[in-house]
Amino acid sequence: MGSILQAPSVKQSVIVVGSGLAGLSAASELVARNVPVVILERQAKPGGNSIKASSGINGVPTRFQPPGLDSLQHFLDDTINSVSSSVMSTMTETRRSLISTLTSSSASAINWLVDEKGVDLSRVAQLGGHSHARTHRGAGQTPPGASIITTLLSQLKANPLVELQINTTVTKVLTSQGEVIGVESQQGGNVQTLHGPVVFATGGFAGDSTGALTRYRPDLHGYPSTNEALPGSQDLLSEIGAQLLDMDQVQVHPTGFIDPKDPSKTTKFLAAEALRGEGGILLRRGKRFVDELQTRKVVTEAITAQPPSTTEGTKQWDIVLLLDEKTYQSTKSHVDFYLWKGLMQKKTISELDHSDVVLETLEQYSDIVQGKETDALGRKSFGNWALREPKPDTVVYVGNVTPVVHYTMGGVLFTPDAEVLDADGKAIDGLWVAGEITGGIHGANRLGGSSLLECVVFGRIAGRNAARYVETTSDKR
Ligand SMILES: Cc1cc2nc3c(=O)[nH]c(=O)nc-3n(C[C@H](O)[C@H](O)[C@H](O)COP(=O)(O)OP(=O)(O)OC[C@H]3O[C@@H](n4cnc5c(N)ncnc54)[C@H](O)[C@@H]3O)c2cc1C
Structure with a gap:
């Protein structure tokens, strides 16, 4: 059954697709300009992957x-280095202008969240x-993604200009004479058509392991992901x-936790980078095999150089992340959560698989940490590792980890004004984009903390420009 809805209001409503940080930033700017918003979210719980962000902005x-x-x-320099010179050599001016907008708007993004949103x-x-x-988070226990999303969401929910529709999947973008005029969506068995300008903020496709991911990166087919296992839009x-x-x-x-209770589950919890930074080591059959502080790419390649142990269609590897007592103490807030979730365990060395090999590895590693030997794998910084004389009854903290698809750098080509470009390089009227759905900022590698940032920077720009569009088009009516 079809129905046509028009949100009742003096001003035209803007349709925001997606309730992650990009969508909520756009919606916040729209209501700040008195423009009504309808947020369409396919999941029952708003917040997207943004709510999981753990390091900061x-x-x-x-x-x-x-x-x-x-x-x-x-x-700016760090971001351009991370993009890589080969990617940067294509569409250089477009990339430069997007990166320049991202970085130069970053202070105001933080100030907006702190001073205006609290x-x-x-x-x-x-x-x-x-x-x-330069990666910001709060002083308390709540991870940054959750604290930013819950704050924006509760303010928006309290605003009479906002209508949030959950369990509503947008299936089509409607156009007329080259201009976007609305969307078609499905809620249960009902098809709904909604008219208005559109801000598209539907995130990436890292969780779409059998769909878009396989199409663009067949080598990653079947990989688990930190993202929800849903199709990209x-x-x-x-x-x-x-x-x-x-x-x-x-x-x-390189490190997503394999849950012993459900090893083949495609969506995995991220084992935070801090665990290795603060002293954790990685073992394959009881032996170290890589400098754990190398880049994500190098560590991942060292793991995937060996054949996977595919479990029920999920392509994964058997790697152990191990912390000594002092490393645990310095990452306690993370690890206590993982212990509670059953993703890590507190064990003695003798209780581990390949325990004799592990003991030998730890004896050698403690010599390296004490400077008696240099590390053949190249690790030079050991965080808080303090274990000097490992014994079979020494307590350690362990979890099984495997590489996980985490973020998709590619997406819709857009401008610093958050407009979408067609094949002729012309902006499509009535449509704006922000967040992980876009491409052109991160190139070969996204810097940690820069995706929450892009959501706020370009989400706010999208919201402001959509508001201006509503004002201009209603003036013409
Ligand atoms: C575990 C984890 C930790 C991370 N940590 C950090 C970090 O510390 N710092 C950082 O900068 N980045 C981090 N990231 C990356 C960052 O969280 C995301 O890239 C970013 O939040 C994406 O935001 P978004 O608004 O673009 O998309 P999302 O937050 O994914 O929101 C998109 C929303 O759109 C909805 N949607 C999609 N298609 C449709 C459709 N057709 N109809 C209706 N709704 C639809 C989705 O259900 C979703 O709710 C992390 C990611 C993960 C998974």
């Missing part, structure tokens, strides 16, 4: 950073690939002429 310069060290130029982002950390500490925009860019650029994270 980048911003430069901010009052939370150590004074005088970082600069916009450093952030989110605590007072702690900063330095993540891999960054030359300075990029095709809905390519169907109306949007250009796609960098679709084969996919970030694989």
Whole structure:
């Protein structure tokens, strides 16, 4: 059964597709300009993958950073390095303008969240690939994704200009004479047509392991993911002429937890990078095999160099992440959660598989940490590792991990004004995009903390421009 709905309001409503950080940032800017919003979300629980973000959001310069060290130029340079020179050599001007908007708007993104929305982002950390500490999170236990999303969502839900429809999947973008005029969606068995300008913020396709991921990266077919196992929605925009860019650029994270209760589950919890940074080591059949502090790419390649142990169609590897007592203490808030979830276990060395080999590995590793030997694998920094004399009854903390598809850098080609470009390089009227659905910012590698940032920066731009569009088109009526 079909129905045509028009949100009752003086001003035309803007349709925001997706309730992750990009969609909620756009919606917040729209209602701040008195423009009504209908948010369409296919899942029962709003927040998308954004709500899972655990490390933080980048911003430069901010009052939370150590004074005088970082600069916009450093952030710009780090981002361009991360994109890689080969990717940067194509569409260079487009990429430069997007990256420049991202970095130069980053301080105002943090200030907006902190000062206008009331989110605590007072702690900063330095993540891999960054030359300075610039990734912001709160001082408390709540991870940054959850605290940002719950704050924006509760403010939007309290606003009478906002209508949030959950369990509603957009299946088609409607156009007339080259202009986007609305969307068709499904809720249960009902088809609904909604008219209005559209902000598309549907995220990436890292969880779409048998669909878009297989199409663009057949080598990653069957990989588990940190994202929800749902289809990507990029095709809905390519169907109306949007250009796609960098679709084969996919970030694989080396360590997602294999849950012993459900080893073949396709969606996995991320084993935070901090576990290795603070001292954790990786073992294959009881032996170390890589400098654990290498980039995500190098560590992943060292793991996947050996054949996988495919479990019920999920392509995964048997790697153990091991922490000593001191490393556990320094990552307690993370690890206590993983222990509670059953993703890590507290065990003695004698209780581990290949326990004799593990004991030998740890004896040798403690000599390396004490400087008695150099590490043949090249690790030079050992975090908080303090175990000096491992014995069979020494307590360690372990979890099984495997590489997981984490983020898709490619997506819809767009402009610094969050407009979508068609094959002729012309902006499609009535449509804006933001967040992981877009391509062109991260190239070969996304810097940690820069995806929450792109959601806020381009989500806000999309919201402001959609609001302006509503004002202009209603003036003409
Ligand atoms: C475990 C984890 C940790 C992370 N940690 C960080 C971090 O610390 N810092 C950082 O910067 N980034 C981090 N990221 C990446 C970051 O969270 C995401 O890239 C970003 O949040 C994407 O936001 P988004 O709004 O574009 O998409 P999402 O948050 O994924 O939201 C998209 C929404 O659109 C909905 N949707 C999709 N298609 C349709 C459709 N057809 N109809 C209706 N609804 C639809 C989806 O259900 C979803 O709710 C992390 C990611 C994961 C998975």
